[in-house]
Amino acid sequence: MEQLDRIKLMVREYQGNIKSHLTQQQEKKASWADRLADHIATFGGSWTFIVLFSLFLLGWMAINLTAIAYDKPPFILLNLILSCIAAFQAPVILMSQNRQAARDKQEAILDFAINYRAEQENIELKTLLERLDQRMERLEQQGLERSLDRGPEEE
Template sequence: MAKTKDMDAAAEKIEKEAELARDDLSRYSSRLNGLVAEFEQRIHSKVNEEYDKTTRWPDKLADRIAQFGGSWRFIVIFFAVLALWIVINSLALTKAVRFDGPPFILLNLVLSFLAGFQAPIIMMSQNRQAARDKRESMIDYAINYKAELEIDDMQGHLHRLEADFASFRSETKRDMEEIKALLRSTDAKGKAD
């Protein structure tokens, strides 16, 4: 009877060790995810540094103009200038103050020039941003692919451990049954004597 308790205790110990192994594997998985995120951050920083080094000053200027042209600040300033232009030229008491009376031909010319210059600048900035995004997405794909391979490898190890544990457990159960049968037969022989 004491031997079966020892065998049960050994089986419980093995189950606890298997659970600890699963916990370790889970911790390794979360650690791997953290390492992938850190690696990805370092690569993005390096890409940003490379972008800053290789971008010429006209390109940086175009990016700043496009960034300003797509902001609320620009919209508010632009609206204020247009409103001021129209008010000055519509409500001026003397014709001497008016420099562009209705139908605001000079204003149309200024707006046409603004649109003519702003559109290509925005397109240049968008093209550079698209190239940068493409480069970053390729890096993200490579990192994710490598992480997926590592995770698949870890899952393979986990499945092998689970299979080994299941095999070991069935062998242990079979051995325990044999030991119990031997103990019963030994107890029966001892009682018969």
Template sequence: MAERLDQPRESRRSFFPRPSTDQDAAGRASESIARFLGTPSFIFWLTIFCIVWLVWNSWGPEGLRFDKASNGFTVLTLMLSLQASYAAPLILLAQNRQADRDRVQAEQDRQRSERNLADTEFLAREMAAVRIALGEVATRDFVRSELRNLLEELATEQAEDDEAEGAHDRAEARAPRSERKGERKRPTA
């Protein structure tokens, strides 16, 4: 049977048990070491260490020198290579953890932005609804103009009523006295 390339292989059992490590603890340790390796104090102390090493093995007592200059300071080179070989993976582990944190932060920022956009769109729709509703509401100036028109109509009607009443009064005044008071003429017999 042919193996499928789109699926991972089944894990093989090993004769040797794998040591279980806390990934988070290892990550925190690698970050703390990587942080220290990236500080000026690390460079300072490494420089002091190398200077002391070179001075001791160049001008120190002949019998106490442990890394000969004639051999090119082989032990120092080996120690610095060992330090670099451990520093590189620790720095990469720290960068991977930082990338994971950045990815989570970017996802949270994206979700927050989506919520803000949805809230903004909702508020824009609500504002549009309020504007439409306010377009149908009578404003103070509109109510004042309507009241003025009503007052003018009432004043006109009052004037017409007063004029009609005045005409009626004048008509009564012109009528003979007996008709004014509602008296009838007595028939003369």
């Protein structure tokens, strides 16, 4: 109930730019670690990361297949590095996803509130139009009755 009241207040205050206000609120709440996690997750899920990391792996293997090899096949040091990267990257991505899920939930609640308010306004407009229609019918009926009362000779 408290959340619904807060949403109604936000809808009233920020009629035109609710989502941008929501984004500003979330950015204010986000700590530097949250923002860092978002940036890491964004980069880790990009083609740039895939291409750069593929080049790194190929370079590592190429160097270690030569005479100056420091991590000979089966590349145990490389496996250790990959395991460490995965161990750190997975929780960071999960943190970012959790924040995104919370953001999506707030946006869904706001969308519901906006849609609910729009529906209420539509119901009010429909009621008003029905009343106007009834008045128009009464006026037409009164006009017909007056013309019938005058009779054909007065026209």
